[in-house]
Amino acid sequence: MIRAFISVNLTPGIRQKIGEAERDFDMKGIKLVEPSLIHVTLKFLGNIEEAKVGEIEAALKKVSVRPFKARMRSLGGFPNPRNPRVIWVGAEGDFAELNKQVEALMEEIGFPREGRFQPHVTIGRVKFPTPEQKQDLPGLFEKYKDFDAGEMTVDSIHLMKSTLSPKGPRYDVLKEIPLAR
Template structure:
């Protein structure tokens, strides 16, 4: 199964997330349903079903105190003139959480992360951005660079299963670890 470890955004952020996404309605982007927008701490990839209990036990050893996080600002990967992902920025103790999650999973042979960890919540994927719409897109990005979604308490990480469907991904929480 396709699996990842994440921090969910609180439900009370859904309307603000949807409002930010609506600014891009004139584009044909693939938006993430606001109700499932999350911060991926570690993508695991395809994991054999029989490894899930071992991964869950390993995650129970995560050592990171709960912390406050600020979700604000819209950005893109890899760069504004060649955008593939539109995201919300997330400030907080995510580097410590990422390190602890990574340490707890060190005995497993997951693919290494190719990019430096950067806490973010994906809002949309961009397959195509017409050249004639690029200026409009960059103006909207600039307008949203300081948008404030809110402050949240990060007190748990979740091991999730992802099933990709034509309508978008479906997520199921397989294990939850309370931070302490």
């Protein structure tokens, strides 16, 4: 069994800019995501049989979204900036349509649909909110509301393997699927 998800992986330049912004959020109780691991999750698959990789790849090749320009900008917190559990950077572009098609194709091969999709990249998780965080985070979100990590062309999606360890997760590309031309 392998733990898997489907993503759009970001360019090194965008990851670097996001990593620079992350430094302001490096405080007790917040677990930041290593910049090299930042991505847009289209669908989390969970634990799958390794033999299912070919079937998933074949289904993903049916995605009919054409390559598109995407921009990673703005920064906020889910469920809200006053009491965030997740710190995110917004992902602009044709992600909603891409997610819709991925969800439909994965449902056809036995993966249940997930709930509402909000295109973003997770840059941190607030584990143990402190009074200082509750005071400081809204101001940081305001500081970064116009944050712009840059633009990229989304021309492929990735089937990823996630390996969890005490040092943190490691992500490996199992399959890269080009978008329709």
